[in-house]
Amino acid sequence: MISIEEAIQIVKKTTKPLLGETIKPIEKSGGYKLFKNVYSDIDMPPFRQAAMDGYALHLHDGLTYNLIGEIKAGDNFQPYIKKGEAVRIFTGAAVPDTAHAVIMQEKVKNIGNQINIEHNILENHNIRPVGEQVKKGDLALKKDTKLTPAAIGYLSSLGISEISVYKKPSIAIVTTGNELIEAKNKLGYGQIYESNSKMLQSALYNLKFYDVTIHKIKDNYNQTVTKLNDLIINKDLVIITGGISVGDYDFVGKALNQLEVYEHFYKVKQKPGKPLYYGKKENTLIFALPGNPAAALTCFYIYVYIALQNMMNNYNIELPRIQAISLSNFEKKGDRPQFLKAIYKNGSVTILEGQSSAMQQTFAISNALVFVPDSKSRIKKNDPVETIILPL
Numbered sequence: 001m002i003s004i005e006e007a008i009q010i011v012k013k014t015t016k017p018l019l020g021e022t023i024k025p026i027e028k029s030g031g032y033k034l035f036k037n038v039y040s041d042i043d044m045p046p047f048r049q050a051a052m053d054g055y056a057l058h059l060h061d062g063l064t065y066n067l068i069g070e071i072k073a074g075d076n077f078q079p080y081i082k083k084g085e086a087v088r089i090f091t092g093a094a095v096p097d098t099a100h101a102v103i104m105q106e107k108v109k110n111i112g113n114q115i116n117i118e119h120n121i122l123e124n125h126n127i128r129p130v131g132e133q134v135k136k137g138d139l140a141l142k143k144d145t146k147l148t149p150a151a152i153g154y155l156s157s158l159g160i161s162e163i164s165v166y167k168k169p170s171i172a173i174v175t176t177g178n179e180l181i182e183a184k185n186k187l188g189y190g191q192i193y194e195s196n197s198k199m200l201q202s203a204l205y206n207l208k209f210y211d212v213t214i215h216k217i218k219d220n221y222n223q224t225v226t227k228l229n230d231l232i233i234n235k236d237l238v239i240i241t242g243g244i245s246v247g248d249y250d251f252v253g254k255a256l257n258q259l260e261v262y263e264h265f266y267k268v269k270q271k272p273g274k275p276l277y278y279g280k281k282e283n284t285l286i287f288a289l290p291g292n293p294a295a296a297l298t299c300f301y302i303y304v305y306i307a308l309q310n311m312m313n314n315y316n317i318e319l320p321r322i323q324a325i326s327l328s329n330f331e332k333k334g335d336r337p338q339f340l341k342a343i344y345k346n347g348s349v350t351i352l353e354g355q356s357s358a359m360q361q362t363f364a365i366s367n368a369l370v371f372v373p374d375s376k377s378r379i380k381k382n383d384p385v386e387t388i389i390l391p392l
């Protein structure tokens, strides 16, 4: 059994970016990283742009200007403005080359065909220059930049509709267990509704991994070997839940062994999630998470999360850990470091009752995990505690 720190280090050291390229429609590229530098095909803004509703002025020494016309956003003509003349102009409209500045309408008195301004303004006031954000041919965004909503907006403003990004992993979730049935069926004695697949799929979707398939297998050795073999050949990441402990019908470990998956580790000194397995075959990563739902999800956030980030070229990113003040007392049983379901708010954290690794009800209302290390056996109210903020 290895420590949490060792297990995290092993995941960090053995997971790498996928590096393949794929082309995405810009609106579907959120969360991806740019595979190449992106250069702009246009100046942005493409013309001198008015930043305010007001008047475009050909400056002179006086404070009175003759009004000679109007330009709206989208108009595609350029009136010739002589010294001492002005045109009415609106935000986003093209400022004629013969205008020096735009004055906002609040600073202007309009008398018939003339306007009076309070005081003279500087050249280029309220005019966004051509190419202020990026010039034609220049670098718009660097390779490896993560595509946030703002980045997608920016690239769209440059007329880009498709973008080359790093591939995201193809992921299989595999559930195991004879006791598991689908929703809409009536529970028989000894049966429970299968829930880990929906839970993990949703955790993956939250992190913007959408290439996810779900597979359900019975506690049957041959079926386990056949299915896992197929998935390991075809997927970048296989996440199994259940069947990884020591029971007679826990076939996952034996099947992975038979398939010659290289075992990076099996069993971590932690609660929940002791029987966590992590291995690799060729370029496919395999995590076998414990079947207990809260254990599976905790292991997902602490270990699989790092692997996913590394596959996406986000080097060794873990979930944020902060110090928070505990609003609860907690007594640790046993000698395993523990991740506790908790609610974090404004610098304080409440440790919830019901910490068993099967306890979904408490996880359902948690937004954080409090980490209790080896060295600590109890937490007292007002103690600072290490708190992991979940990506919900």
Ligand SMILES: Nc1nc2c(c(=O)[nH]1)N[C@H]1C(S)=C(S)[C@@H](COP(=O)(O)OP(=O)(O)OC[C@H]3O[C@@H](n4cnc5c(N)ncnc54)[C@H](O)[C@@H]3O)O[C@H]1N2
Pocket (backbone or CB within 6 Å): 175, 176, 177, 179, 180, 192, 193, 194, 195, 196, 197, 241, 242, 243, 244, 245, 246, 247, 250, 272, 273, 274, 275, 289, 290, 291, 292, 293, 295, 357
């Ligand atoms: N003799 C020992 N027994 C156990 C040990 C041990 O060290 N010695 N470890 C315990 C710990 S800790 C854990 S955690 C569990 C993990 O067992 P498995 O990973 O083999 O998981 P299963 O036995 O298949 O299932 C455990 C539990 O979770 C439920 N489950 C499984 N899959 C799902 C699913 N997809 N959706 C909802 N619930 C699921 C399953 O019905 C069981 O109740 O082993 C302990 N045993």
Ligand code: MOO
Pocket (backbone or CB within 6 Å): 270, 271, 272, 273, 274, 275, 290, 292, 295, 357, 358
């Ligand atoms: O490690 Mo298990 O998840 O404690 O119940």
